[in-house]
Amino acid sequence: MEYGLFDILSLIGALGFFIYGMKVMSEGIQKVAGSKMRSVLSSMTSNRVKGVFTGFAITSLIQSSSATTVLVVSFVNAGLLSLVESIGVVMGANIGTTVTAWLISIVGFKVKIATYALPIIAIGFPMMFFNREKLKFWGEVLVGFALLFMGLGLLKGAVPDLKSNPDILAFVSNYSDMGFWSVIIFVGIGSLLTVIVQSSSAAMALTLVMAHNGWIPFELAAAMVLGENVGTTITANLAALIANVHAKRAALAHLIFNLVGVTWIVILLMPVLNMIDSYMLSTGLSSPFVTAASIPIGLSLFHSTFNILNTLLLVGFVNFIARTVTRIIKSTGEDEFKLEYISTGMMNTAELSIEEARKETVRFGELTQKMSSRFRELLTTDTPKRQKKMMDKIKHYEEMTDRMEEEITSYLMSVAARGTLSADGTKRTTGLLSIINDLERVGDIFYQMSKDMDRMIKSEMRFKDSQSNHLNEMMDLIDEALEIMLINLEAKPNRARLELAVSKEQEINQLRNQLRKGQMKDMETGTYEPKRDGWYRDLFHLCEKLGDHIINVSEAITGETEKGIKTEKKLMKEAADHV
Numbered sequence: 001m002e003y004g005l006f007d008i009l010s011l012i013g014a015l016g017f018f019i020y021g022m023k024v025m026s027e028g029i030q031k032v033a034g035s036k037m038r039s040v041l042s043s044m045t046s047n048r049v050k051g052v053f054t055g056f057a058i059t060s061l062i063q064s065s066s067a068t069t070v071l072v073v074s075f076v077n078a079g080l081l082s083l084v085e086s087i088g089v090v091m092g093a094n095i096g097t098t099v100t101a102w103l104i105s106i107v108g109f110k111v112k113i114a115t116y117a118l119p120i121i122a123i124g125f126p127m128m129f130f131n132r133e134k135l136k137f138w139g140e141v142l143v144g145f146a147l148l149f150m151g152l153g154l155l156k157g158a159v160p161d162l163k164s165n166p167d168i169l170a171f172v173s174n175y176s177d178m179g180f181w182s183v184i185i186f187v188g189i190g191s192l193l194t195v196i197v198q199s200s201s202a203a204m205a206l207t208l209v210m211a212h213n214g215w216i217p218f219e220l221a222a223a224m225v226l227g228e229n230v231g232t233t234i235t236a237n238l239a240a241l242i243a244n245v246h247a248k249r250a251a252l253a254h255l256i257f258n259l260v261g262v263t264w265i266v267i268l269l270m271p272v273l274n275m276i277d278s279y280m281l282s283t284g285l286s287s288p289f290v291t292a293a294s295i296p297i298g299l300s301l302f303h304s305t306f307n308i309l310n311t312l313l314l315v316g317f318v319n320f321i322a323r324t325v326t327r328i329i330k331s332t333g334e335d336e337f338k339l340e341y342i343s344t345g346m347m348n349t350a351e352l353s354i355e356e357a358r359k360e361t362v363r364f365g366e367l368t369q370k371m372s373s374r375f376r377e378l379l380t381t382d383t384p385k386r387q388k389k390m391m392d393k394i395k396h397y398e399e400m401t402d403r404m405e406e407e408i409t410s411y412l413m414s415v416a417a418r419g420t421l422s423a424d425g426t427k428r429t430t431g432l433l434s435i436i437n438d439l440e441r442v443g444d445i446f447y448q449m450s451k452d453m454d455r456m457i458k459s460e461m462r463f464k465d466s467q468s469n470h471l472n473e474m475m476d477l478i479d480e481a482l483e484i485m486l487i488n489l490e491a492k493p494n495r496a497r498l499e500l501a502v503s504k505e506q507e508i509n510q511l512r513n514q515l516r517k518g519q520m521k522d523m524e525t526g527t528y529e530p531k532r533d534g535w536y537r538d539l540f541h542l543c544e545k546l547g548d549h550i551i552n553v554s555e556a557i558t559g560e561t562e563k564g565i566k567t568e569k570k571l572m573k574e575a576a577d578h579v
Helices: 005-044 048-062 065-077 083-096 098-107 117-127 133-158 166-173 180-197 200-212 218-240 245-267 269-282 292-328 350-380 384-417 423-458 465-490 495-525 530-558 562-578
Strands: none
Touching: 005 133, 048 083, 048 292, 083 098, 083 245, 083 292, 098 292, 117 133, 180 200, 180 218, 180 245, 200 218, 200 292, 218 245, 218 269, 218 292, 245 269, 245 292, 269 292, 350 384, 350 423, 350 465, 384 423, 423 530, 465 495, 465 530, 495 530
């Protein structure tokens, strides 16, 4: 029987089924978790050991390390997992993927992963029409879970049937008696097979079938298993191609981890296989080198032993691997505009897309802090060359703020247009749109202030010492306000921090009023110099406007307003006075 075009299309369709099930399930999980996703993931992966167990548990559940690692890349892409945490998870995923081999080996190739899929869909599908969001999302999780398992079952059935295609077997047999080079070739075949079927579990099942039927010897089947460990990393690296620099690092870390493991185990392959052979003989089982029917158990033992040993050997080098991939894949420099968290395409779910935008907004806030620092330098330096450099920096940063505002806004509008936002997601999207508008205005104001300083420098005028001191005092308050704003952007804000932000904005207003009165006194005493004092007035008024936009950011994050807090405090004071 020939493996024709129809069979190839069936294989592609089965792969599409599997990927779609993975997509539906992961989207449902992320919607169910919603805003709690970060804290859940943080607790699950708070250290590398927990991360390993998390990866093992997830992969054991969904029977695909590829699915787990793609999900991990998505989480890193959105900033939900750090690079170090993600490496621990993929180590655990490698161990979890060995569960499939044990299931197939123990049951005797009669495992039907999709057996319970239809009853699960029968439960989950009606839930998708409920009015309550949580139940609807749980329905998506169940349906996606079932589709994923059905997809895996179809993948196993759609791969070439070697019994019916002896030509494929003949091709493989030609390379089975070349000693150590045969091992290398079969590592490559295992890698290629996994890349084609996009599932190390399906590739492992095929390898077990080939070995069980005596088509390839034990040592070459083990080499194919090692190749499958390399091939499964390709999926995550493909997913990371359109992702940000952090996700690319996570995918590369997975590849390095598996390549290092395969390298040392290939060198020690025969001693390790001989140990497994001795263990099986001591337990009353037949030798996998002699009896083909014993090869599946031997391969399962080898697969688990390799992945557990590799994890134990390398778990202590997680930070080293993280530093290595960080050096290989460099982040964008501060003077180069490139979004780090928002990828070229949208994430699979609206919730993760919003998280990407939030992380990018934090970078936006950090950029305004840099503008403040450069303006402070412009305010205090007397060196023309240094002044020119600071002016160029601020102008470049202002252009970056314009582009960041444009791209993040466009991204968030695309997310909203998909129509899959929850009520909480819609609220967060609206808040982020407001925040980036205010941050862009902060950038504009800093640029305007730098142009005022440039005009003054070119006129060869200088502020009075008292004026310079007052402007530095005002900038101190601006920097403190920006620091509070960034804390609110990076973490879930509490009431105390919002009140602190309001307090700082009031200090800025009070200093502005004080400086305005000082100028009026200068006019009365005849010490007012129109050009110099005009620029001075413009600068402290612009600083006050900065304070307005900075407090707007904290208000958008918390959903409360400065006016509301003032009114509440006034009512509480009146109530206390009345008592």
